[in-house]
Amino acid sequence: MKKDKYFYMQLLFTLAVCSFLIVPVVMSAVAGVTNNYFVGIKSGFTLRWVEQVWMLYSDTIWLTMKIALATTMINVIVGVPCAYVMASSKSRWVSVFDELLTLPIAIPGMAISLGIISVYGGFSDFRSSWFFILIGHVIFTLPFMVKSVLAVLQSFNFKVLEEGAASLGASFWRRFFDVIIPNCKAGIVAGMLMTLTLSIGEFNLTWMLHTPLTKTLPVGLADSYASMRFEVSSAYTLIFLCLILPLLVLAQMLNNKKVQNN
């Protein structure tokens, strides 16, 4: 294949855009392991900052993971049946419900969190617990889970598979767990990865909903940028990247596999 000058121009442009996006990330990651960023790389590398972050902020990391896992669990338990009902129902209300569900993606996180605070903020025990943040994360990520499962359900005739199982004597729940769930696995896994990723990185909502004792990683990150050495917050970024990148790569791999299968 002969490559003409347009190919090289496009390549150059793509590389330029990529580097525009990636360079700051790389710089930040490097800064996190540099002795003194203002002196530069020649000051040598160290894991000191990473250790310091771990000492100061490890609880935010655990909380973030706890919330992300809990959000994912709730999304599976609520979102999968929800998608199933939406795919099965012929009611006009499904599209209304669909809109409602999608709304949290469009509404600014601030507005949602203000809503949550004004309704539930009065229950002070609840307000100061991590469940308060969990609510926000579920509201924000549920549509992604539902859409992901819904897309799979709409890609094959699950009704006739269910009828097949029913004709063999399977009750509703047997059919649901033997036929529906296994055939939606791709959508459920994709939705779970999406939820994990979004929950770990969520800042807008969480910043409004958090208390000094319920800080998540991105909130802690903002905090460290405001009050710590640049190297410390960079090391924090590095930890964040280590958490989130594998999830993104996994999600991308699954996506590619799905495209190949079709």
Place this chain on the structure above:
Amino acid sequence: MTDKTNSVEITLKNITKTFSDGTLALKPTDLTIKAEEILVLLGPSGCGKTTTLRLIAGLEFADSNGGSINFGDKNVTELPIEKRKVGMVFQSYALFPNMNVSENIVYGLKVRGIDTAVIDHKLAEMLKMFDLEKYAKRGVHQLSGGQRQRVALARAIITEPDVLLLDEPLSALDALLKARLRGDIRTLLKSLGITAVYVTHDQEEAMAMGDRIAVLDHGEIAQIGSAKEIYLQPKNAFVADFIGQMNRFEGNVIDAQLVLNTGKKIPLSSEALASSNANETLSMMLRPEDIRLTKVTDEQHALTGIVSSSVFLGDRTRVTLEKVQKEGKVIVDCFQRIEYPSGQIVALSFESKHLIPLQG
């Protein structure tokens, strides 16, 4: 599986189905399917075959107008499919993509909590019977159409259902395989002695498969009977036209003859005459294979036509004639290997007992 299942008689009494959008898919219908009988539901697309089958299966529920469905003595009208003990073969087969061939076949047994030893034994029997042993561990998406069809059938009969329902099980297969499998399926159903309802839109398949055929037309049974009855004594024009080819002659009865609008005359049998009044318009039907073409001897009075086309079909030559009546054509199947060039004038002859009077 050699022991016969305790097959049941299916009775539909005054069963009607109106869908929520107002479509009347099945008009009030009474239907009895005898124990061990294979009943074929035949009709063009959209006539209500699948709906009728799904009502019997319990996948749809009839309008609540007091109608009932019975399996033997048991009233199943309100029972959902999983409680009816029916086996079903779907048009799309509905095999579970998340299970391999064996898992698909034994699913019905597993749901019923049957012993693993029994399951293994029955599975081996099924795999052997349907020649699927080599594919036992294959995913269902790796099978050919014919193999899928066999898995679907094995899966449906392994639970020894009271009733087997098949919705166009061969429609996805090519003609050759179709012809072979319909023989196999009939033999199987007969050896199981199971009451079966078989849906198809293919009249040849219907005739090869069914003990009786119910021809459906716009949500009602136009005629029900053996293949022979339906072919030789169609009750109305719809049935006559749907099953095989049919020619229709229309005219007035004058002097014991049917006089066509071209002035040509057809002699009528005494039975046909008895059922008609003089000078009344009358329609008679005649199968293409019952007509013979002969040389024209007496052009004045004989029933003649002009060859407009002829097609060699191997076992016969299908000749299309014009000008027998003012409008419409007459189709004749000739079993002798004689050429009929277009434009040739030929005489038609047939036995008057082959004429079928058209009622209604």
